[in-house]
Each structure stands twice: as structure tokens, then as C-alpha cells.
Amino acid sequence: GYKWGMAIDLNACIGCAACTVACQAENNIPVVGKEEVARGRSMHWIRVDRYQAGARTLFQPVPCMHCEHAPCEEVCPVGATMHDSEGLNVQVYNRCIGTRFCSNNCPYKVRRFNFLQYSNQNVESLKGQQNPEVTVRRRGVMEKCSYCLQRITRARIEAEKAGRRIRDGEMVTACQAVCPTRAIRFGDLNDPAADVVAAKAAPLGYDLLAELNTRPRTSYVTRVLNPDPELE
Numbered sequence: 001g002y003k004w005g006m007a008i009d010l011n012a013c014i015g016c017a018a019c020t021v022a023c024q025a026e027n028n029i030p031v032v033g034k035e036e037v038a039r040g041r042s043m044h045w046i047r048v049d050r051y052q053a054g055a056r057t058l059f060q061p062v063p064c065m066h067c068e069h070a071p072c073e074e075v076c077p078v079g080a081t082m083h084d085s086e087g088l089n090v091q092v093y094n095r096c097i098g099t100r101f102c103s104n105n106c107p108y109k110v111r112r113f114n115f116l117q118y119s120n121q122n123v124e125s126l127k128g129q130q131n132p133e134v135t136v137r138r139r140g141v142m143e144k145c146s147y148c149l150q151r152i153t154r155a156r157i158e159a160e161k162a163g164r165r166i167r168d169g170e171m172v173t174a175c176q177a178v179c180p181t182r183a184i185r186f187g188d189l190n191d192p193a194a195d196v197v198a199a200k201a202a203p204l205g206y207d208l209l210a211e212l213n214t215r216p217r218t219s220y221v222t223r224v225l226n227p228d229p230e231l232e
């Protein structure tokens with residue numbers, strides 16, 4: 001099988017946020033207004049954090065880490081978030097009852113609650129309601145980065161039709177596809193020749209909050225610690 005993973009090169013990232021926009025378009029993520037954003041309801045599955053280091057601004061794109069030991073999975077009362085056989089942390093929308101426990105327990109804060117979307121259970125519960133609008137607002141579905149599971153599925157179908165495996169570089173996530181600096185690498189960690197494997201082997205790479213032992217499948221590459229001579 002495949003073992004999917006991602007490596008993001010922080011030296012290459014220029015903070016353009018094209019990845020965020022591409023993700024919203026690919027995954028049909030509702031674009032909410034300023035008021036909703038102010039209430040913490042911004043909808044994005046990959047964000048670009050910004051840090052100031054002296055005169056230099058650093059950017060860190062943060063999608064789901066697809067943790068091997070995922071803290072979100074332990075707290076879901078209905079098993080709506082779980083691992084698939086290829087190591088993806090998947091969200092089963094029609095099981096989600098909207099407790100948001102997973103989001104609260106995610107150390108990376110990458111899960112987003114979609115108030116506008118409802119699961120099968122939610123739709124069922126709307127039947128016979130006098131004022132379904134109220135219920136719609138109170139319920140919703142937790143959403144998250146899926147490493148573009150739908151694109152993986154499409155690549156898998158094409159490969160299987162041709163009697164082969166998905167080739168390295170063939171399956172690219174939406175964020176990866178648009179990144180102008182190739183900061184994002186994605187692929188099969190079981191393939192020793194994969195670009196993502198080479199990226200992860202680079203010195204000075206790290207996992208976000210590694211001390212929590214979440215074992216993230218998304219990791220970061222910092223090939224040059226300080227490329228700006230002014231900061232030396």
C-alpha cells in the first residue's frame with residue numbers, strides 16, 4: 001500500500017497563500033465574511049502562519065499533520081475521525097455529530113467546524129422541527145485537510161486502470177499544485193525514490209510539536225538555518 005506524507009520547505013515558502021486559496025477552491029470550502037472570521041469561524045484547511053524574526057518575515061503553512069498518534073481520534077465519541085489503511089486521518093462527515101471535541105484536542109488547530117454543512121444525522125434530526133433554521137445553526141460538521149483524498153482516489157483509479165501504482169509526482173495535492181516555489185512536497189513514504197522522502201531526509205527538518213509524540217506525517221524542511229546574511 002501507500003504511506004502518504006508531506007514535507008514543507010520553509011526556506012522556499014514566500015507566504016503568498018496561494019495554497020490556502022487553492023485548497024478552498026478544490027475542497028469547496030465556504031468563504032465566510034469578516035464578521036464570521038472575527039468570531040473565529042474562518043474556513044480554511046491550510047493556513048499560513050507568519051512570524052517576524054528581526055527584519056525578516058517567516059511563513060509556515062499549516063495543513064493537517066495527519067498524526068500517526070492523532071489526539072483528535074481519541075476524543076471523538078462516535079468514531080467520526082479515524083485512520084485509513086494508508087495513514088490518512090480521515091473525517092467521516094455523515095457520522096459527525098458536531099461535538100467539536102476533536103478540534104479542541106488538536107494541538108495544531110487545523111480542524112474547522114462548518115456550520116453550513118450537515119451530516120446525515122443532522123438532516124435526520126431536522127425532520128419535524130418547527131424551526132429548522134435554529135438547529136442548522138447549532139449543528140454542523142467538522143472538516144479538515146484530507147491530503148486531497150479525492151485527488152488520491154482519482155490518481156488511484158487511473159493507475160489501477162493502467163495496471164500500475166501511482167507514480168511519484170503524479171499525485172499532487174491542490175496546495176502543492178499551485179505553490180509557485182515548490183515549497184510543498186507530497187508523496188508515498190514507502191517509495192525510497194520519492195521527492196517527499198528526499199525532502200524529509202534533509203538536515204534541520206522537524207516535526208511540529210514533536211515532543212507530544214503525535215508522529216505527524218506532515219513535517220518541515222529548513223535546509224538553510226539562516227539564509228539572510230543581515231541576521232548573522
Ligand code: SF4
Pocket residue numbers: 012013014015016017018019020048059061175178179180181182183184
Ligand atoms: Fe508558501 Fe507555497 Fe503556500 Fe505560497 S503557495 S504560502 S509559497 S506554501
